[in-house]
Amino acid sequence: MADISGPAKERLLQLMCLLENHVLAGNTGPVTSAQAEQLSGWPRDTIRKDISCLTEGASIGGNAGYEPELLIPLIKKALGLDRRRKFCVLGLGRLGSAYLNFTPPELAEFELAAGFDTNVNRVEILNSPVPLYPAYKLAEIISRFGIEIALLCVPAKEAQAAAEKCIAAGIRGILNFAPVALSVSPEVTVRNVYVTDELRSLVIKMRNEK
Amino acid sequence: MADISGPAKERLLQLMCLLENHVLAGNTGPVTSAQAEQLSGWPRDTIRKDISCLTEGASIGGNAGYEPELLIPLIKKALGLDRRRKFCVLGLGRLGSAYLNFTPPELAEFELAAGFDTNVNRVEILNSPVPLYPAYKLAEIISRFGIEIALLCVPAKEAQAAAEKCIAAGIRGILNFAPVALSVSPEVTVRNVYVTDELRSLVIKMRNEK
DNA sequence: TTTTGTGAAGCGCTTCACAGCT
DNA sequence: AGCTGTGAAGCGCTTCACAAAA
Numbered sequence: 416m417a418d419i420s421g422p423a424k425e426r427l428l429q430l431m432c433l434l435e436n437h438v439l440a441g442n443t444g445p446v447t448s449a450q451a452e453q454l455s456g457w458p459r460d461t462i463r464k465d466i467s468c469l470t471e472g473a474s475i476g477g478n479a480g481y482e483p484e485l486l487i488p489l490i491k492k493a494l495g496l497d498r499r500r501k502f503c504v505l506g507l508g509r510l511g512s513a514y515l516n517f518t519p520p521e522l523a524e525f526e527l528a529a530g531f532d533t534n535v536n537r538v539e540i541l542n543s544p545v546p547l548y549p550a551y552k553l554a555e556i557i558s559r560f561g562i563e564i565a566l567l568c569v570p571a572k573e574a575q576a577a578a579e580k581c582i583a584a585g586i587r588g589i590l591n592f593a594p595v596a597l598s599v600s601p602e603v604t605v606r607n608v609y610v611t612d613e614l615r616s617l618v619i620k621m622r623n624e625k
Numbered sequence: 626m627a628d629i630s631g632p633a634k635e636r637l638l639q640l641m642c643l644l645e646n647h648v649l650a651g652n653t654g655p656v657t658s659a660q661a662e663q664l665s666g667w668p669r670d671t672i673r674k675d676i677s678c679l680t681e682g683a684s685i686g687g688n689a690g691y692e693p694e695l696l697i698p699l700i701k702k703a704l705g706l707d708r709r710r711k712f713c714v715l716g717l718g719r720l721g722s723a724y725l726n727f728t729p730p731e732l733a734e735f736e737l738a739a740g741f742d743t744n745v746n747r748v749e750i751l752n753s754p755v756p757l758y759p760a761y762k763l764a765e766i767i768s769r770f771g772i773e774i775a776l777l778c779v780p781a782k783e784a785q786a787a788a789e790k791c792i793a794a795g796i797r798g799i800l801n802f803a804p805v806a807l808s809v810s811p812e813v814t815v816r817n818v819y820v821t822d823e824l825r826s827l828v829i830k831m832r833n834e835k
Numbered sequence: 836t837t838t839t840g841t842g843a844a845g846c847g848c849t850t851c852a853c854a855g856c857t
Numbered sequence: 858a859g860c861t862g863t864g865a866a867g868c869g870c871t872t873c874a875c876a877a878a879a
Binding site for chain 2: 421424428432433436494495496500502508509510512513514516517524525564566587588589590595596601602604606608610611612613614615616617618619620621622623624
């Protein structure tokens with residue numbers, strides 16, 4: 416299963432999500448590459464080739480297609496999603512508090528372990544399914560619980576400072592919702608989720624399809 | 626400037642954002658391809674080649690580099706982002722209302738024109754910089770103002786129905802924040818912004834860099 | 836016969852290297 | 858000198874087509 420190309424990883428991730436939804440929708444039984452083509456839009460050959468990277472010769476698809484119960488864990492493992500990871504939310508404004516009550520419905524690969532805010536009132540007032548802490552406890556809590564990822568939902572001008580505090584505490588991955596480009600050392604991975612960017616990508620996609 | 630490859634479009638979009646931030650940060654003067662390499666991480670040759678797709682022979686980079694004031698509009702035009710588009714928010718829960726108060730700081734390519742919710746109380750109580758309407762006025766408002774894009778922030782089980790109402794009203798692009806895969810006709814473009822997916826992509830990126 | 840699995844061909848993107856401009 | 862612009866080479870991904878399995 417040595418090397419999987421970047422695009423192939425992206426496709427496998429998407430395919431995994433689609434299969435999960437497919438199963439959740441009540442569908443049962445194997446999925447052929449032709450059905451996967453319909454679900455995902457990619458050619459069936461490409462899908463089969465992608466899957467063949469995972470198996471190293473051992474056939475997991477019979478003559479009826481792929482069994483999602485078999486395929487999904489295989490993809491998870493290949494993409495490194497087979498281990499549970501803890502994450503936390505920084506900044507409990509409207510956006511941050513929205514994500515507090517968001518518990519991933521499927522088999523939780525990700526566990527929301529804590530929420531932080533500089534405003535002590537918010538920490539006390541909000542009722543939340545996960546424990547909330549004032550920001551000064553950040554380093555202590557992150558290292559105590561082994562939190563690996565942070566959702567950065569603070570105002571733009573606080574984002575860089577907040578990110579640096581997380582990183583100092585041991586965070587290695589940041590989902591940044593604040594509309595600024597963070598500058599961090601290369602061993603930290605940042606993924607920006609910025610609405611303007613998403614809108615722009617959407618428009619480009621719209622033009623391509625038309 | 627005929628054809629720009631998919632990856633190249635992605636890079637140009639990112640480069641445009643980086644340049645905007647670069648200018649906003651107070652930097653002035655031209656940016657060389659070498660500087661752009663440092664900002665973006667892509668090889669300078671690739672960046673130059675990408676830019677050369679836009680110019681059709683006319684040199685816009687002198688011997689000092691590219692002038693952001695010249696380059697940014699050029700990219701915008703090539704990517705079809707040179708026209709202002711209106712969008713609306715559906716579902717004014719925590720997530721939706723967070724985006725109401727979000728006004729893109731830079732030169733607004735996107736204009737938030739309306740917010741909708743089935744709950745009439747919310748519509749009346751929330752104070753917002755943009756007009757809010759009860760959901761039954763959706764079709765009327767969307768066509769009256771020529772809204773093209775919808776941010777779908779409703780609960781998962783309402784998402785499909787809400788999407789269909791939008792599409793019937795003329796919406797052709799949807800940013801879907803609800804954790805379900807929408808099934809829509811091919812002339813409608815959907816882009817999912819689902820936190821679990823973003824976390825998964827982040828993890829894959831983290832593993833690649835390590 | 837339907838489906839997967841996979842070497843090999845084909846093709847598109849990236850990288851290179853150098854010409855041209857300032 | 859430094860930088861951009863771009864044909865051409867190189868390479869990696871996708872597509873094809875067929876063998877193998879159920």
